[in-house]
Amino acid sequence: MEKDNTYFGVKEIARRANVSIATVDRVIHNRTGVSEKTKKKINEIIKALDYQPNILASRLASRKIISLAVLLPKVSPETDFWEAPLKGIDRAQQEIKKYGVQVTTFLFDLNDHNSFNEQTKLILEGTFNGVLMAPSFVEEARGFVKACNKLKIPFTFIDSDIPDQENLTYIGPHLFQSGYVGAKLLTYRLKEKHKVLVVNISKDTDTYNYLQIEEGFRSYFKDHNLPGEIIRVDIKDTDSLSVTRDLKRILHTHEDIEAIFVTNSRVSAVASFLEKNKRGDISLIGYDFLKENVRYLNEGLIDFLICHKPEEQGYRGLMALYQTLVLGTAVEKVHFMPIDIITRENQAFYQN
């Protein structure tokens, strides 16, 4: 049970370089106040010894704390999707708080662009070392990102991406491919000549997200030369009455719709409609492992749920900041989540 002592630390480096460990510390952290000569000598020894700093000792000795800000949509009664990333963030926090990492959460209202700006203002007023955010409002997020860049605060995107920003990393789904998978799954339940409905239930229907998913969805049919028709409907009022009204109208106009693809987690609203109107014959696919959705999955009203590990997105997003700020190691610029397929049969063991 003895530790092998082939290990070399700052002490050994200092001994070999004929300097004090304080000077070694300065070189390791690229601090000023060391002559080029000794700096070079020390760096050579570090390389020769393949020195790996002991993070435990480092974090223990340094009384610094690292403050991270998390900016996410509020969990709403309409969809509790955002619970999952928050849970992942919490898990990460539990894991790294011993290294002196502190997390403050800021929540905005998905129905109110202005609330996003209010929260970002609060973040900028604080003194945070890094930011994890869901850039749900593209324009507003762009402005915030600019401010972060100016302050040299690193930031991470989860859930959706904004191209060409200096974000540390994006952790989330490949939306196009996810829609592609959705189409593939739907074809299992389709006749030769399909008539399919794409439903988008959201206040911001023109969001980059949904367009990407739909494009992927349509591409599958195109790539495989599947004959038929894809109808789409935007439902901007997300309350159940509006959804019911709009769906009723559509299904009345297009009686022969065989399948519905919902581009987000509101699929339970459609499932509820199908149940009430005894249209269990229509195949239904949508997004996210929410309680309501899983209930309809188990009742057979939803055929498949697609899910992009929202909890893991939160976990990894925070860990990415930890890695750069504490460990100083590199992180990939993009990390796509798996496109998980959930059915009634495998749902019991799904890990968000």
Next chain:
Amino acid sequence: MEKDNTYFGVKEIARRANVSIATVDRVIHNRTGVSEKTKKKINEIIKALDYQPNILASRLASRKIISLAVLLPKVSPETDFWEAPLKGIDRAQQEIKKYGVQVTTFLFDLNDHNSFNEQTKLILEGTFNGVLMAPSFVEEARGFVKACNKLKIPFTFIDSDIPDQENLTYIGPHLFQSGYVGAKLLTYRLKEKHKVLVVNISKDTDTYNYLQIEEGFRSYFKDHNLPGEIIRVDIKDTDSLSVTRDLKRILHTHEDIEAIFVTNSRVSAVASFLEKNKRGDISLIGYDFLKENVRYLNEGLIDFLICHKPEEQGYRGLMALYQTLVLGTAVEKVHFMPIDIITRENQAFYQN
């Protein structure tokens, strides 16, 4: 950037109890040599302060190292399945080696029961604090487990379980349900009245594993009253010639087989056969995200792969030992892996 000092450590406990920190340390670790009276007093203070030990400081100060043994099948040319758990173990090791955890790997030959015994003997001769193992050979594993129990060495199972052992935890698939999912997926490609072939390619065909999977598979058809026939074949010689010979014979006898379910990762052998014999019309489902399998998935010869996150099994298995031995926290007795469904469309983003 200052650490908040609402934190209480051994020093504060000692001050309040009017003892030295050494005595506090004794109580924290349940060591002998403390009077009942002071012990009680210290424990009360610990509770009142909700004291959380600083693991960093603890591991840094303690020069102890913890030795773990890993016992897995060798990666064979026939299937590189076992690469994944090893990778996960490696990742866990990288993460916890800073806490003084050392891992030694022992590999046995899946074609040779005796090699398992040889390796367990080596493990028992060493001085390990914990064991992570795949109990592929049930009888042999039982014997080894008995020895571990006698030495009070905690052990963890991954990939397959042996019921009623004193294992710390089992981390792996729910095999019955996995077969059930396989059947469900297969039905998407089936006509009204099905004729399905279950293929088991393995030297040990009577293994608990395969029986469980097959039972789940059959149960789906039973539960849903699907009419038809399920044929099964055991292929004990796993080389490609034998596989070809046996499959040829079966498909000759049963010309109307529509779909094949392979109970393990050797599904690529069947795919290869179907390709050569121009039987791409037959649906095919099998296990595991191996390079060969994914190739056939992309070529459309395999319809679905089912996968149980082998890498994560290795990772979590090792972390479970770390949690009990280093952190002293509890772990669940069973942790079932998700039953992942992989298609050509979502394979690019799969995480093992």
Next chain:
DNA sequence: CTGAAAGCGCTTACAG
């Protein structure tokens, strides 16, 4: 530009 010393929150002999 550099070093001596104190300290992070624990553990570990050693002494009594």
Next chain:
DNA sequence: CTGAAAGCGCTTACAG
């Protein structure tokens, strides 16, 4: 049964 002291591998003022 208990305590004083050294030490784990770093970081941080402070002094020069």
